[in-house]
Amino acid sequence: xxxxxxxxxxxxxxxxxxxxxxxxxxxxxxxxxxxxxxxxxxxxxxxxxxxxxxxxxxxxxxxxxxxxxxxxxxxxxxxxxxxxxxxxxxxxxxxxxxxxxxxxxxxxxxxxxxxxxxxxxxxxxxxxxxxxxxxxxxxxxxxxxxxxxxxxxxxxxxxxxxxxxxxxxxxxxxxxxxxxxxxxxxxxxxxxxxxxxxxxxxxxxxxxxxxxxxxxxxxxxxxxxxxxxxxxxxxxxxxxxxxxxxxxxxxxxxxxxxxxxxxxxxxxxxxxxxxxxxxxxxxxxxxxxxxxxxxxxxxxxxxxxxxxxxxxxxxxxxxxxxxxxxxxxxxxxxxxxxxxxxxxxxxxxxxx
Numbered sequence: 001x002x003x004x005x006x007x008x009x010x011x012x013x014x015x016x017x018x019x020x021x022x023x024x025x026x027x028x029x030x031x032x033x034x035x036x037x038x039x040x041x042x043x044x045x046x047x048x049x050x051x052x053x054x055x056x057x058x059x060x061x062x063x064x065x066x067x068x069x070x071x072x073x074x075x076x077x078x079x080x081x082x083x084x085x086x087x088x089x090x091x092x093x094x095x096x097x098x099x100x101x102x103x104x105x106x107x108x109x110x111x112x113x114x115x116x117x118x119x120x121x122x123x124x125x126x127x128x129x130x131x132x133x134x135x136x137x138x139x140x141x142x143x144x145x146x147x148x149x150x151x152x153x154x155x156x157x158x159x160x161x162x163x164x165x166x167x168x169x170x171x172x173x174x175x176x177x178x179x180x181x182x183x184x185x186x187x188x189x190x191x192x193x194x195x196x197x198x199x200x201x202x203x204x205x206x207x208x209x210x211x212x213x214x215x216x217x218x219x220x221x222x223x224x225x226x227x228x229x230x231x232x233x234x235x236x237x238x239x240x241x242x243x244x245x246x247x248x249x250x251x252x253x254x255x256x257x258x259x260x261x262x263x264x265x266x267x268x269x270x271x272x273x274x275x276x277x278x279x280x281x282x283x284x285x286x287x288x289x290x291x292x293x294x295x296x297x298x299x300x301x302x303x304x305x306x307x308x309x310x311x312x313x314x315x316x317x318x319x320x321x322x323x324x325x326x327x328x329x330x331x332x333x334x335x336x337x338x339x340x341x342x343x344x345x346x347x348x349x350x351x352x
Contacts, residue, residue, distance in 0.1 A: 003081065006089040008096075009190055012260045015089045015098045021063045022046055024081055025132075026089075026100055026110055026121070035261070040110045040121035041067055041132035042100055043078040055131055065132055067125075076125025078102065090146060094217040095259035099146040108133070109142045112262055113219040152304065161192050161210075167301045168209045168233065172196045175298065176205040176237075185252040186210075193255055195248050203344060206248050207235035208255045212300075212308040216264040228307040232265060233300065236286070236313045238344045246275040251313075265311055267291070268329035270321050281346035283315035287324065292333050294343050314343050317350035 003017040003024065012035075016027045022045050028038040044067055058065035067076065080086065088101035096112035110121035122136035129135070136143070173180055178200030185208075186193040194209035215230035223229045234254060236247055250273055258264050267290040276283045289295060289312050300308040316324075316332070324332040332352075336343050339351045 003084055004087045004089055006091065008091045008259075010095045010256060010259045013096070015091065017042070017087055017089065017100065018064070019045065019081060021058060021066050022048065023064055023066050024078065025064045026098060026108060028096075028098060028110060028114070032260075036115055038110060038114045038120065039064070039132070040108060040114065040123065041065070041126070041130075042108045042123055043076055043081070043102075043125045044072060045078060045081050047077060059131075067130070067132065071126050071128055071130055073125055073127050075107070076123070078125075090150060092146065093149050093152070093214045094262075095214070096217050096219075096262040097142075099142075106143055106146060107136070109136060109140070109146065111142060112217045116219075161213075164213065164303065165192070165194060165209055168207075168212075169196055171301055172198065172205070172207055172209075172235075175296065176200060176203055178203075178205075182209070183248065185255065193252075195252055197244055197248060199244070203237055203239055204241055204244055205235060205237050206244060206251055207310075208233045208251060211255050212303045214259065215306075216258040217262050218264070219262065221264060221266070229266065229309065230264070231303055231306050231308045232311050233308065234265065234288075234311055234313060238315055238346050239342075241279045241346060243279060246278040247273075250275040254313075267311065268324075270316070270324055270329065271313070273315075276315055276346065279346060281315055282317065282350075283346060284318050285316050285321040286313035287316045287321070287329060287332065288313055289333060292343075293337050315346050319350045320352055323352045 001019040003019055005014055005016045007014045012031050014029045018025050024042040026040045026042055053066045053068040055065040086103050090099040094112050098110045099106050100108040108123040114121045123133040124136045126133045126135050176198050178198045180198040183195045185195045191213050192210050196207045196209050198205045211233050212231040218226045218230055236251055265288055269288045271286050273286050295312055298310050300310050302308055320332055335351055341348050
């Protein structure tokens, strides 16, 4: 029996609160069959007086497990579970984590790293770690994180977006002067997103406007202070191109990639791009670069007092992408710098 369900803004996952076998579970169901289903025990719906419960036995039967009484606190039993108004689901801004509220209080959290190394999430109703849930203690930082994100969503307004939009567009115009155009890229859905394009005699510059409103998923990030690396804007800088629209469409698609796949972009990543061939280039990949001697040093406008980074996407050849995989992207960047080639030239020859 489904109690509540809620699709995320990226339309890539649906959170479902499901009752079965005297228990309530949260499921994060992907719309893409190549992504994993995630599950978390929320509560039992009654105490079983007779008979022993066994998590593995329930799994083997193909039903969601009832949590044995030795794993359960008193808060782990919810008898009035059928009243759907008592439940609420909140997607995290990373679009991959979920908080479960019961009567206005967070009682469980499925973080973005659910499903790895035997961990599935936190619930206040359990007193020990198990195959279906770990304890959610009062000092768990994820609780305050969801409350802060709720405050952000409650305070968001169209005027706040316009200020952000104007700030980024102004920054881009100062960074690269020339004829400029702006395109909406959100199909009328939240969160708002745009593409800025400018052309001068020196460079053609295509950049996202609005990616930094949402923090990227942090799972897998190797930085110590991940909060300084989760908000980005992407930019393609190249020359010469006869038609910028294929690359603008490509960039628009990449602007939702981290949240859709539960990952992140960072310095050194490479991405395939068929659209480079459409604009006459022999390159077939982009390398994502935050800093290099051929890029301007920039300080992006912050968002909600958080650090925002501008990551440039520079075209590279398939042979260069293989070199980066085998030797590191940083080594490839060094070779590009040393070769004194024009890294923005989509017609340049491969250096490896």
